[in-house]
Amino acid sequence: MxxxxxxxxxxxxxxxxxxxxxxxxxxxxxxxxxxxxxxxERAHERNTLRAALLAELKINRDAIRENLDRVKEGAYDKAAGVLVPTDSIDDVYRAFLPQIGLLPEDDASKVMTAYLSMEAHIARLYLIGSVSGEVSQYVKLTGESISMARDMQERLLEPLGLAIDALQASSAQNTGTRK
Structure with a gap:
């Protein structure tokens, strides 16, 4: 009560x-x-970033492999030399650079190493070749500079491969945990 x-x-x-x-x-x-x-939302942004960078890195890797195959097959006029493109395919990387922190630290490091290696590769091309007068997005390589460029491109495949492998592993790991 x-x-x-x-x-x-x-x-x-x-x-x-x-x-x-x-x-x-x-x-x-x-x-x-x-x-x-x-x-x-952050997971979605991370997955989008990963997929876009992965696609762009694969395009770069495939382009380098194609260039290497042409040089190895001798599919160019040795006297005239070969024109090598100097425009990097990095629009996605540049657009998403502020969001690179969404990736795990190891993935971000490998991706940045791959893109910085591509930039260094282009700078080295200018050192060993000459700017083509008719097309400014290409460097003309002749003689020994062709084999030097081939060696440089073969070395460039390693950081690209490491970045691609890291992004694919993260993507597979993320897909495996999400239901």
């Missing part, structure tokens, strides 16, 4: 406490939902 008396006497306080607890519970739930939604 005393309980009912106190309940009636302090009903405003009890209603206020229950209402306040409801507001706090709602805020906590909304914060949890918001955190989960943000985590899903």
């Amino acid at each position: 005393a309980f009912l008396y106190y309940l009636k006497e302090f009903q405003t306080l009890v209603a206020g406490a229950v209402g306040f607890a409801g507001v706090i519970a709602t805020l906590a739930h909304n914060a949890s939902v918001s955190r989960n939604q943000r985590a899903e």
Whole structure:
């Protein structure tokens, strides 16, 4: 009986406490939902970044392999030399560079090493070749500079391969854990 008396006497306080607890519970739930939604958004951004970089790195690797095959087959006029492109395919990398931190540290390191290696490769091409007068996006290589460029391109395949392997492993790992 005393309980009912106190309940009636302090009903405003009890209603206020229950209402306040409801507001706090709602805020906590909304914060949890918001955190989960943000985590899903970041995972989506990470997967998009990984897929785009992976595609671009594969394009670069395939282009280098194609150039190497042409040089190895001698599919060029030895007297005239060979034109090697100096425009790097790095639009995705440059567009997403501010988001590179979304990737795991090891993946980001390998991706950056691959792209910086490509930039260094282009700079070395200018050192061993001559800018073609007719087409400015190419360096003309003749004689010994052709074999030097071939060796440089073969060495460039390693950092590209490491970055591709890292991104594919992360992608497979992420796909395997998500249901």
